[in-house]
Amino acid sequence: MKRTTGSGLVLVVLTLLALSSAQPAAEREGFALEQVLGFTFPSDLTASRSGSRVAWALLQRGVRSLWVADGQKFEPRRLFASNGEDGQELTNLTFSADGHYLVYVRGGDHGSNWTAEGNLMPNPTSSPVEPKMQVWSVSVDGGTPKLIGEGDEPVPAPQGNRVLFKRGRALWITLVDGSARATPLFFARGSSESPEWSPDGKTVAFVSDRRDLSYIGLYTSAEEPLRYIAPSTSRDSMPRWSPDGTRVAFVRQPGRGGSSHPPLEAEPQPWAIWVADVKTGDAREVWRSPETLRGSYPRVAGGANLLWGADDRLAFLAYHDGWPHLYTVPTTGERAEARLLTPGTFMVEHVELTPDRRSLIYSANTGADEHDSERRHLFMVPLEGGNPTALTSGTGLEWSPRVTGDGELLTYLASTAEQPPLPVVRTLRGDTEPRTLLADQLPADFPADALVTPEDVVITAPDGTSVHAQLFKQPNGAAARRPAIVFAHGGPARQMLLGWHYMFYYANTYAMNQYLASRGYIVLSVNYRLGIGYGFEFHHPPRAGVRGASEYQDVLAAGRYLQQRSDVDAARIGIWGGSYGGYLTALGLARNSDVFAAGADLHGVHTRLQLAPTAQQAAALAGDGLSRADLDEAAKVAWESAPAAHVKTWRSPVLLVHGDDDRNVRVEQTVDLVQRLRAANVPFDEIIIPDDIHDFLLYRNWLRVYRAVAEFFDRHLTTSSPTSR
DSSP states (O other): OEEEOTTOOEEEEOOHHHHHHOOOHHHHHSOOHHHHTTOOEEEEEEEOSSTTOEEEEEEETTEEEEEEEOTTTOOOEEEEEOSSOOOOOEEEEEEOTTSSEEEEEESSOTTOSSOOGGGOOOOTTOOSSOOOOEEEEEETTOOOOEEEEEOEEEEEOSSTTEEEEEETTEEEEEETTSOSOOEESOOOSSEEEEEEEOTTSSOEEEEEEOSSOEEEEEEOOTTSOOEEESOOSSEEEEEEEOTTSSEEEEEEEOOSOOOOOOTTSOOOOOOEEEEEETTTOOEEEEEEOOSSSTTSOOOSTTTTOOEEOSTTEEEEEEOTTSSOEEEEEESSSSOOOOEESSOSSSOEEEEEEOTTSSEEEEEESOOSSTTGGGSOEEEEEETTOOOOEEOOOSSSEEEEEEEOTTSOEEEEEEEOSSSOOEEEEEETTOOSOOEEOOGGGSOTTOOGGGOOOOEEEEEEOTTSOEEEEEEEOOOOOOOSOEEEEEEEOSSSSOOOOSSSOSSHHHHHHHHHHHHHHHTTOEEEEEOOTTSSSSOHHHHSOTTOGGGTOTTHHHHHHHHHHHHHOTTEEEEEEEEEEETHHHHHHHHHHHHOTTTOSEEEEESOOOOOOTTOOOHHHHHHHHHTTOOHHHHHHHHHHHHHTSGGGGGGGOOSOEEEEEETTOSSSOTHHHHHHHHHHHHTTOOEEEEEETTOOSSOSOHHHHHHHHHHHHHHHHHHHSSSSOOOO
16 A cells, blocks of 8 residues: 555555554554454345245455255254355355256356446456356255356246246256256356246246347247337336246336436436236236336335235335335236335335235335434234234344245345344244354454444435434543544445344445444444435435535534534544445545545545536537537536535545456546646545456455554554644
8 A cells, every 4th residue: 555645655555464463553553453343244135935945154364164064953054065265156056956066156247237348257366267157056055056157137937947037138058956057048148147037947938138128038949930029119127927827027227228317306206017828919008107207116125026915916116105115016907006005204225025915025224223224123013914923122223034935934145233144944834933143153352342333313305304323432431532533335225224224335334333443433423324224215316416416514513513512523433335335435534624534435436427428428418408518517517516526625634545447437547636636736545456347356456455554543543643735
């Protein structure tokens, strides 16, 4: 890591050895960063179609493994573990039809928003051998994993031993035990994706994406032509088979294009649900969203979460009452109004249909406790309607519900403020106490007893918006004012919680905030507008992002709140965050170095010109009736929403971190900012990590970066006279 000033002179070179050996006193007295970053993180929980079998992936200190549990004892056993820290993801777990094989994907970057040039897979260890993203299977009775083929998104057939997966722009098929060579299932134009087997395993429904429009396709055999259901200029997606295999439901959205609208104004994105008869191809609309902003397609986990339940009822998630809630609508008869299943001022996430198709299990930020809006608990509601039943409660968090194929057991992932995520099992009836699995995998030196319970704090932004935040503070009797740090999450459609997060990236940031608190900092993690959990208007505020960065006032309000606390030194307030949080960190330093004395910006966005059209585009937009003044104003607002536009008022030092294979925020964002900071004589440190991605694949990179962040704040915020601003 180079510490650099705007003049370009290298002041200090900090090697990894120096970082690891320079232990601050606070760390020696408390717990080490390695200890708190040694948390367990299970993911991709899945259940077999029959019996009581479940499986999940586990990540701990860079080692990835696969686990399974079943039977009366339901004791976890490990099926596979990586050979040390190889940086290759284990994702998309699913069971074969008979439950005897666990199919999974090794490699790739499943958190990316774009694909690297040449479809190269991440290579965070800088191996001279090019990594591949591959589909594998392993017997649940143990043995050596078998390679299925290069690809992603495996979907085993409901009977037999076949498995589909996506490779490039096509669907491929092979045997689940790896005994046959994979071959393309069919040829089709466009990109074939999201395959769904019919209940009898004879037909595959899929999405044929042709860029501006997409169809639902049906494939039965090589002797029959592909069929496309009600093709139109729309974008169709999310095919779902009826239980008897005679019909397919799907989501329909308008195709791309059309007249342009003023760039600074949000536009409704309507959508509908259609049902088609497989034999005749006849299709009809069974539900349509209101053409309002709230009625737009939901941008939350799982999107529409379309599911086909019992008694010819569809379940789906929509936002049009102001909260992401579950609804149901009949598939027969005249088009009907959807019935709301989950009323209340809370959001629904992580939806699961029970094996009998009669109930939905979901997580939501609600419950009996006044602070449950900052947690996740599990609930169940009948598809026919009725009051939801709480399945979990308390001060912990629960998510990713899965019901075993026999309908007897409920498994889920859970955490608390002190305990990192672990799998839990109980009977669905609730007549047994929940049992936590893999507690023995948590290292003996994990500092659970030294962690703080975050406090739910509500602050008020300048425009009157109420903003929730979590305050991390070690209780001690020291009367001295402490340095403080604002944390801004990424996304931005995220919500930080009162415990270990259900996403790996934010489980890491939760650990880091705990670590900073252990070093004497008061940390305020702010849930700024654009985030989820607080309703549509908070999630989709006016003049946010490139339209004016209205969310920044929440971050600034967090800094002002800390300034006013009697236990905080107002001259020693820092800010840090990654991705969108990196953007807000840079914006805070650029606009308000008078508030933020130092900041750590991890892979942030620094220039925001999405609304600035080229001359050719501007001419075309003008032809749509948009004035040149409208376009100029949009470009001006987009530029002024960027940190790069305010470098002239940036005074505080910053640590910049970026992996150069970042597939969410390109490393060019940081390269560009460095040149601007250097020209303006703004002090900065930088860490560039060759070959790693946005959500660092290597534990040692998380450790390196977070050590550097802590050292940076120690250097700039714990001295008697903070850096001059």
